[in-house]
Amino acid sequence: MSTSSYFLPGTIDEAVSLAKAHPNDHVFYAGGTDIQLHVKQRLIKPNTIIDLTAIESLKSVSIQKKNMKLGTMVTLDQIVKNPDIQKFYPILAEAAKSIATPVIRKSATLGGNLKVSNRCSFYNQSFDWRQSVGSCLKDTGDICQVTGGLNHCYSRNVSDLVPALIALNARIMVQTSTGINEMPLIDLYVPDGLIVHTPLGVGGIITEIFTSDEPSKWWFKKLRLRKSLDFTSLTVAATVNKKDVLRVCVNGVSMAPVLVETGINDVTLEGLILQVKRACKTVDNDYMPLKYRREMISAFITDCWNTFH
Amino acid sequence: MQKVKLHINGFTRTLLVNAHETLLDTLRERLNLTGTKRGCDQGSCGSCTVLLDGTPVLSCITPTIRCDGRKILTIEGIGVNGHLHPVQERLASDGGLQCGFCTPGVVMTAVPFLQENPDATDDDIKEALSGNLCRCTGYKKIIEAVRHAAEDLRHG
CATH class of the missing domain: 1.10.150.120 ([2Fe-2S]-binding domain)
Structure with a gap:
């Protein structure tokens, strides 16, 4: 394994400066639970590691008058156990609890989950496995092993916090070398399995996630083969706020999370399912069969709909 | 390579480590603490769990460089006064x-x-x-x- 430079900045400014100084070959280490796997499987070879664990300002949790602000280095375990999050934003606590195992949740972070790499059954495999089957577009190959196409990668976004936060209408703060920007969380995601995340600018770091959209109703469910091990095959998170706006976010079945936002009385169940399915580009790149996953989208949304009505 | 000081089971060890070296490799291959097991080697099976400052972590996906100056407890150190926990x-x-x-x-x-x-x-x-x-x-x-x-x- 090649040698890399390792940095442990104490402030966000320092981290941004380091990233700016190494523009094309750095990775930010948060919990490291995802990146370390990619390094082991020789999917990435970071030359510069910028470890964010010493930056205390990224670890803050603030919930005041239902305004929630979370630093990106808050661990999933902290989200699960925080009594204010359980009280005001239970959908977020439920989503965090659905991720991985209790031990991994003590290391894995909110920021890491927002930027978790997309998954595909032909990409997230050992180096030897990929060598034997043939490399894909997302790796070093020139063809998608799922579709046979030459241009598009359909790897799935598998974050579970993201649909919950998008259903909560969350926004993020991004610090770059030129300043601080705010944007809706959903704008972070690009429906392209090769790009995955919107470039954040030179040295850009997501510093904070915030929302004040406390829901009056919420619903969250995740489909996977084994409860404690697997990334999602389908996650649906939905909220209804006090103005009767329904926000349904579906993840795990497309290259980016899919959001449908509508008045709860302005749509039918059939119309809602149709809107979601039209927006999802689901292909056969998970161990659960494609037909089953497509049917489960309808089943989950029907279950959600019945709960809200 | 970077120098790290590890406090393992009450003893202190100073090592030069690569940025990608995992704590599991350090424990098993360099310090001969083979009680910590290599199972899946990808953070799924839990066989390599150790305590880092009292918190359980999976040593196969924990870079050793992140453990500098911290207390590590492995299965070899969990017993008290020669007795099993x-x-x-x-x-x-x-x-x-x-x-x-x-x-x-x-x-x-x-x-x-x-x-x-x-x-x-x-x-x-x-x-x-x-x-x-x-x-x-x-x-x-x-x-x-x-x-x-x-x-x-x-x-x-």
């Missing part, structure tokens, strides 16, 4: 192990869990150990042994 005692006496490969990870997950949750129910224990895969026992005996260990710890 009550969790180890119960796993042995109650049939909570067969081949024993997953046992160090189970112990290193269960010990901090019982410190935080002394009155844990069977469901709590199942959830806590959900990241520790065992291919022999079917888990029932492990859950029982950890529950009995919790009772032993409560009653001193």
Whole structure:
């Protein structure tokens, strides 16, 4: 394994400066639970590691008058156990609890989950496995092993916090070398399995996630083969706020999370399912069969709909 | 390469490490602490669990460079004064192990869990150990042994 430079900045400014100084070959280490796997499987070879664990300002949790602000280095375990999050934003606590195992949740972070790499059954495999089957577009190959196409990668976004936060209408703060920007969380995601995340600018770091959209109703469910091990095959998170706006976010079945936002009385169940399915580009790149996953989208949304009505 | 100082089981070791070297490699290959097991080597099976400043971590996906100056406790250091920890005692006496490969990870997950949750129910224990895969026992005996260990710890 090649040698890399390792940095442990104490402030966000320092981290941004380091990233700016190494523009094309750095990775930010948060919990490291995802990146370390990619390094082991020789999917990435970071030359510069910028470890964010010493930056205390990224670890803050603030919930005041239902305004929630979370630093990106808050661990999933902290989200699960925080009594204010359980009280005001239970959908977020439920989503965090659905991720991985209790031990991994003590290391894995909110920021890491927002930027978790997309998954595909032909990409997230050992180096030897990929060598034997043939490399894909997302790796070093020139063809998608799922579709046979030459241009598009359909790897799935598998974050579970993201649909919950998008259903909560969350926004993020991004610090770059030129300043601080705010944007809706959903704008972070690009429906392209090769790009995955919107470039954040030179040295850009997501510093904070915030929302004040406390829901009056919420619903969250995740489909996977084994409860404690697997990334999602389908996650649906939905909220209804006090103005009767329904926000349904579906993840795990497309290259980016899919959001449908509508008045709860302005749509039918059939119309809602149709809107979601039209927006999802689901292909056969998970161990659960494609037909089953497509049917489960309808089943989950029907279950959600019945709960809200 | 970077110099790190590790406080392992009460001893201090200073090493030069590569940025990608994992704590599991350091423990097993360089310090001969082979009680920590290499199972899946990708953060899924829990066999390599150790305590880092008292918190369980999977050593196969923990870079050693991140452990500089921190306290590491492995299965070799979990006993007290030459005696097995009550969790180890119960796993042995109650049939909570067969081949024993997953046992160090189970112990290193269960010990901090019982410190935080002394009155844990069977469901709590199942959830806590959900990241520790065992291919022999079917888990029932492990859950029982950890529950009995919790009772032993409560009653001193």
